[in-house]
Amino acid sequence: MAEPNNSSLPVNRSTSLLTDMYELTMLEAALRDGTAHREATFEVFARKLPNERRYGVVAGIPRVLEAVRDFYFTEEQLATLDFLSDETVEYLRNFRFSGQIDGFREGELYFPYSPILTVRGTFAECVLLETVVLSILNADSAVATAAARMVTAADGRPIMEMGSRRTHEYAAVTASRAAYLAGFDSTSNLEAAHRYGIPAAGTSAHAWTLLHVDEDGRPDEAGAFRSQIESLGVDTVLLVDTYDVAQGVRTAIDVAGTGLGGVRIDSGDLGSMTRRVRRQLDELGAYNTKVVVSSDLDEFSIAGLRGDPVDSFGVGTSVVTGSGSPTMGMVYKLVEVDGHPVAKRSRGKAMTGGTKRALRTYRSTGTAIEEIVVPFDAADPEVGDADARELTVPLMRDGEIVPDQPTLQESRDYLAGQLVTLPWEGLALSRDEPAITVRFVGFPETARE
Structure with missing residues (x-):
């Protein structure tokens, strides 16, 4: 296995200009x-x-x-x-x-x-x-400090790092590394997965659901879910809040059956929403389908969901920016x-x-x-x-x-x-x-x- 490259720069790239001018002016004066x-x-x-x-x-x-x-x-x-x-x-x-x-x-x-x-x-x-x-x-x-606090707040529930779009392209890679160090379970960033061996995770965005419309231009959420399952398998996680969450959950189980891996909620009042979704899944017989949440989470909002039926979290902006x-x-x-x-x-x-x-x-x-x-x-x-x-x-x-x-x-x-x-x-x-x-x-x- 190749030695990991922990830098944010390509291998064999000099780091000497990653500095401030006054370091060199002090050097010059000290030499004199x-x-x-x-x-x-x-x-x-x-x-x-x-x-x-x-x-x-x-x-x-x-x-x-x-x-x-x-x-x-x-x-x-x-x-x-x-x-x-x-x-x-x-x-x-x-x-x-x-x-x-x-x-x-x-x-x-x-x-x-x-x-x-x-x-x-x-x-x-x-x-x-x-x-x-x-x-x-x-x-x-x-x-890493922000991520460690989130891991503590999650109380054993997995967290995926998904903040690449909220920071510099190379900072995204090293932020993924720091979050994994602190206990995050996976990353959406493929460069971080490749460079550091971090497990990669990810399924689809709202654009995937919006892409699917029928010949009259009407939303075809079921078609989007069906295509994703055919591609990724029934263990995938379906994003159910593009339109109406309750309908999205019903459609997801209609298409995938009760063996669906999970549903993700990316908006709204997550506390009340997750309780309703968990109850709905159980009523539909999908007892093992997990509830995944995202949407501007930080350690405080994660801690606020303690006791609610959340199985895992996706965290972006607040971790790659050090939680503010x-x-x-x-x-x-x-x-x-x-x-x-x-x-x-x-x-x-x-x-x-x-x-x-x-x-x-x-x-x-x-x-x-x-x-x-x-x-x-x-x-x-x-x-x-x-x-x-x-x-x-x-x-x-x-x-x-x-x-x-x-x-x-x-x-x-x-x-x-x-x-x-x-x-x-x-x-x-x-x-x-x-x-x-x-x-x-x-x-x-x-x-x-």
């Missing part, structure tokens, strides 16, 4: 004043969680590592950088990241000030990576220079200087207690009777991706296991405080601002 080769540590973290979220999901780590590996400048690209000096262009001509990257594995939960990713090397090589690292982590983590939050607000900040902690002092933008790693503590029942952040080379802190687990793991060494990174399926399983470690109230959809706190241990006051 001699600071370019100072040893530096940059850290990715988020100061808060958006939209009343109580946890975040780390997603996109394999894509970040591949983007760093593929961050090099071609002659064609260099020719466009006419605002740079010859010295800087020559530096970029020979550029390959040769540093170290540590951080949380994909599928890990994070909270405000968790040290999600630590990038170590010279200032010059680390600063160039800011934009591409953040663009991947912010986008993928937003989708297209970014998780992660930042990439310089925290150490030549072994000395550095930190911004800007009002409202608190941070802690120094290279860090994190551990999470758990009760004997497996419930998470807190996250502890310590200096990178410090001994493990005392945690009493609690169990502690290292969160920061090696991801890249000397510019090479650490072998045996988890597969997408392994990360998906891992995340499912981590969600059940949260205190039960930590899964609430509308609470302001994080599910667990992050505590810093062993940092001098001068490192904290």
Whole structure:
């Protein structure tokens, strides 16, 4: 089996111009004043969680590592950088990241000030990576966090990702990946299915039903259903709300019989509608025909359907856009220079200087207690009777991706296991405080601002 391509770009495509101009102007100034080769540590973290979220999901780590590996400048690209000096262009001509990257594995939960990713090397090589690292982590983590909340709200019922038409064509592919990581069961996007091995799903749209009219131009819903069943089999799902839902259900069972796989409702008051449809199906003897719903669902509307006779969900816009939050607000900040902690002092933008790693503590029942952040080379802190687990793991060494990174399926399983470690109230959809706190241990006051 071919190695999966986790990037949103074709294989062997340079990622070096997926950046902002000021990364290169800073590089040029640093090469001139001699600071370019100072040893530096940059850290990715988020100061808060958006939209009343109580946890975040780390997603996109394999894509970040591949983007760093593929961050090099071609002659064609260099020719466009006419605002740079010859010295800087020559530096970029020979550029390959040769540093170290540590951080949380994909599928890990994070909270405000968790040290999600630590990038170590010279200032010059680390600063160039800011934009591409953040663009991947912010986008993928937003989708995965929204999707995880929807999976929790669905309470074991399957969810299909179907948001391709609501985002950029390549973002649709990586959004499908992030949603699957978080527990979605399938995707409508065939490129995502091909690239990542995600199960594909899909039947028909309203256009299919509207296409079928008789010779007088009158709707022929039965003809549309009959043709779909002949093509896809009786296990297919028929879209019954193009015209009248109750009539659509009757027609579906008349055509398919009581062994029909499912009916889909894509409009209206889904709570009352699904109850009526379930009752109608049962009255018709179609006890095993499933009820599938779509129509601008998010975690709140899915949770609102808990207890209603819904067998599965189709979710589009709200998951590919991160459920109304297209970014998780992660930042990439310089925290150490030549072994000395550095930190911004800007009002409202608190941070802690120094290279860090994190551990999470758990009760004997497996419930998470807190996250502890310590200096990178410090001994493990005392945690009493609690169990502690290292969160920061090696991801890249000397510019090479650490072998045996988890597969997408392994990360998906891992995340499912981590969600059940949260205190039960930590899964609430509308609470302001994080599910667990992050505590810093062993940092001098001068490192904290």
